[in-house]
Amino acid sequence: MNNLSNSMMTKAALGAASIAAVLVLAGCASPPNSDRTELREAGDGFPALAGNWYDGGKFVEPDSVLRIAEGQSKDQVRQLIGNPHYAEGFFGVREWNYVFNLYTGNGNEYITCQYQVHYDDEMALESTRWRDAQCPALLVPIEVEEIAAEPREEKLTLSGDVLFDFDSDQLSLEGRRALERVSDMVLDAYSSPSVLVVGYTDRFGEEQYNLSLSQSRAEAVGSYLVSQGIERRNLTLLGRGEADPIVDCPGQVATPSVKECLRPNRRVEMTLQ
Template identity: 70%
Template sequence: MKVWSSDAMRKAALGAAGIAGVVLVAGCAAPPNNDRAEIREAGDGFPALDDNWYDGGRFVDPRNILRIKEGQSKDQVRQLIGNPHYSEGFFGVREWNYVFNLYTGEEGGDYITCQYQVEFDDEMALESSRWREAQCPALLAPVERKEDQTLVLSGDVLFDFDSDRLTLEGRRALERVAQSALSEFEAPGMLITGYTDRFGSATYNQALSQSRADTVADYLSTQGISRGDIRTAGRGEADPVVTCPGSVATQSVTECLRPNRRVEITISESVDG
């Protein structure tokens, strides 16, 4: 993994990202990547970064990675994040490998280079995805510490729009929350509170926020947190973090209201712990 900070390199890479993307070089003679053990580094299942093809990584819109979900076709994956970097072959290929550059948010335009892998099932529908470097999913789905042991996660990252189904990166974020809680507390107890923005009826927003809080609790219970030690609450549009003008849900207004669409997790030692 490399970290770069050259502003000139950043601008050049961003300009290149606006083009159709890196062209996939594939030929009939290219073997399926399922059998290409010779290009893999031992142990982690990711291809080695080979100087013969490595182009420094592709700058990709993080929102497109967040839209990757189970069941998508190869064409849908390609539309979101482009062609894989390797010559993966044509038929029966069940694994695509990417190299992305993601900005860290630090001053100066620093970014890290990340390896990302998607796997397809027998029907060539997306089955799973994974990262090689732990820092990379943490950039896409950050967990903010609000105060003491209260953690804040973006509802837009955890869930698809108007849905209570967890995204791939949302699940990864919750796995990090569970690992942290189990390392800091002998028997962690949690209060999970869901929030929405102000658009939609109060009844609908209340139900959605409660359903999302319950979904988070159910997933954390699969990661070692006792479900009996987790309480949930849906607060709808209550307790807004930001106030934004506008009575119509335009793109600019909904973007402004993003911090209000959140899930807060307060962690403490369980009473029974």
């Protein structure tokens, strides 16, 4: 049985230097800042790296990838992440492939990631895939805090901004991937886990609305964990709204800078026993 907290600093952010220490991942993306003298061949339904238009991959804003959602048109996808990076065409094509560079959070280091978008018969976005599991882990990091060693108790924290669309209780594509990682971690480390899921908002908005939204988000997280194999009877789902803020930011108007400052307060916490 693996211990999630071995060799972990308190609140170590998954998706940066500690990905390999915590997550059980398959495959391997290009190493940080690799000159890639040996380019990856085609495999697992992805084209070879050598066929893309950008030598070394293209840097992308993580928030743009996080806004990708089911039902988007090809034009909407292009507005967010650009044209596909291979000569695949635009009309009638049901698969687009991209080669993105994502920073690891360790200085200027980055990894090169292959990303694939699939469209349905109506040419609306149906699903997306990453070639390597550590790539989506960079977009949605998970913080792990050890609360007690014996009996073991740990708290996992995920940003509400990346789990959910704005003002919504619908899980995002990358949010669902993050919860799949959480489920794997929990089921691997605990024989019969007890999981407390608590949703939080920031202080802007009506108090009762925020309380309701945080409860709906906790329930959405719980439902998805159940779909991944965690038993419903082992879950407790709570919404705390504006309670227990992590940061206190000045300003009474929800300007972009104030909302960014308050981002840590908009979160979902999972306490594991």
